[in-house]
Amino acid sequence: MPPAGPRSGDAIFASVERVNAELFTLTYGATVRQLLTDLEEVEEVNKQLDQMGYNIGIRLIDEFLAKSNVSRCVDFKETAEVIAKVGFKMFLGIAATVTNWDADGTCCSIILDDNPLVDFVELPDTCQGLYYCNILSGVIRGALEMCLGRDIAPYLKIVTDTQYLAFTKVSMKTEVTWLRDVLRGDDAYELQVKLLKQVPEEYPYKDDE
Amino acid sequence: MQFFGGSEISPSPPAPTVSGNNAHMVYVFNRNGVCLLYREWNRPLHTLNAQQDHKLIAERGNLGVPQLPGQGCSFHSFRTNTYKLSFMETPSGIKIILVTHPRTGDLRDSLKYIYNLYVDYVMKNPLYRPGSPIRSDLFITTLDQYVRSIA
Numbered sequence: 001m002p003p004a005g006p007r008s009g010d011a012i013f014a015s016v017e018r019v020n021a022e023l024f025t026l027t028y029g030a031t032v033r034q035l036l037t038d039l040e041e042v043e044e045v046n047k048q049l050d051q052m053g054y055n056i057g058i059r060l061i062d063e064f065l066a067k068s069n070v071s072r073c074v075d076f077k078e079t080a081e082v083i084a085k086v087g088f089k090m091f092l093g094i095a096a097t098v099t100n101w102d103a104d105g106t107c108c109s110i111i112l113d114d115n116p117l118v119d120f121v122e123l124p125d126t127c128q129g130l131y132y133c134n135i136l137s138g139v140i141r142g143a144l145e146m147c148l149g150r151d152i153a154p155y156l157k158i159v160t161d162t163q164y165l166a167f168t169k170v171s172m173k174t175e176v177t178w179l180r181d182v183l184r185g186d187d188a189y190e191l192q193v194k195l196l197k198q199v200p201e202e203y204p205y206k207d208d209e
Numbered sequence: 210m211q212f213f214g215g216s217e218i219s220p221s222p223p224a225p226t227v228s229g230n231n232a233h234m235v236y237v238f239n240r241n242g243v244c245l246l247y248r249e250w251n252r253p254l255h256t257l258n259a260q261q262d263h264k265l266i267a268e269r270g271n272l273g274v275p276q277l278p279g280q281g282c283s284f285h286s287f288r289t290n291t292y293k294l295s296f297m298e299t300p301s302g303i304k305i306i307l308v309t310h311p312r313t314g315d316l317r318d319s320l321k322y323i324y325n326l327y328v329d330y331v332m333k334n335p336l337y338r339p340g341s342p343i344r345s346d347l348f349i350t351t352l353d354q355y356v357r358s359i360a
Contacts (some may be wrong), residue, residue, distance in 0.1 A: 058339060059332045059333070059339065061301050062299070062301055062303065062324075062327070062328045062332045063328045063332060063333070065299050065300055065301055065324075066299075066321070066324050066325045066327075066328045067325075067328075069321075070300070071300070072300045073300075146240075146301050146302070147300050147301050148240065148300050148301065148302050
């Protein structure tokens with residue numbers, strides 16, 4: 001029997017257990033509030049939110065792969081589409097779109113149509129530099145770093161019979177930043193995902209035993 | 210009770226044995242080749258020590274790597290006279306290997322289910338450090354029960 005194909009974000013969202021949206025929003029708000037109290041500097045809070053997101057992302061990727069059945073993406077464009085259509089839908093119920101590809105195909109924007117994290121939130125004047133949803137950028141960064149994508153160029157390297165290079169697997173290092181944020185006065189939530197480099201995976205056992 | 214579905218779309222159940230226990234061993238490796246879990250239920254021969262054994266099995270996982278760009282990994286199991294080895298690799302580098310009785314059917318769904326168990330009991334545990342060997346009793350118990358049930 002051939003393995004099941006990838007499932008749509010809606011289907012998975014309907015099948016997983018969900019938590020009350022307000023509880024989620026208020027819990028996240030309390031976390032940010034506490035971070036602001038503890039760290040005081042808005043930049044520090046941004047960094048900490050990103051780090052928290054990163055820690056979530058490196059675990060979330062396995063759940064995402066297990067539930068959604070996606071196979072390895074052929075290129076970064078497909079990766080971004082999968083994140084927007086399946087990932088955001090499945091975990092947050094958000095429908096997101098991918099736009100603004102650059103010429104290389106390494107940088108794009110993901111636009112979120114709504115954002116459950118920011119219900120009831122208004123930023124006061126003292127927090128003007130705060131990226132309230134920075135946890136999301138960390139999540140994407142962490143998830144992609146754990147995810148092995150493909151790189152064709154190393155395939156052309158000569159493979160000796162004593163050394164296996166894991167030559168089609170690369171780890172994707174990305175930089176994810178907020179371009180537009182409604183809490184800061186813009187009209188939409190726009191994340192920019194930029195692929196920095198693809199680090200080939202090292203095969204740990206290099207001897208020829 | 211085992212049903213042999215002729216026209217059903219389902220993995221064919223393995224041939225039942227007297228003891229009802231088909232699975233011999235399971236290995237779970239992460240992307241760096243670190244063996245996260247090794248469980249053994251029925252291993253008649255011990256010829257390799259643990260280190261060599263893990264290296265050998267991890268290399269089996271890399272058999273699936275040389276392939277044309279653009280295609281998925283096509284290697285998912287092989288069979289010898291004494292055992293069948295089923296393998297699954299996720300895009301995040303987690304490799305799950307199941308060694309069973311040679312007459313076992315297609316275990317890809319079982320491997321997916323084991324991956325789901327891994328996600329639920331191991332990955333969602335905040336006290337688990339990714340990349341370290343799995344010590345979760347819940348995971349091991351559930352895994353044992355599941356593997357016995359597919360036998």
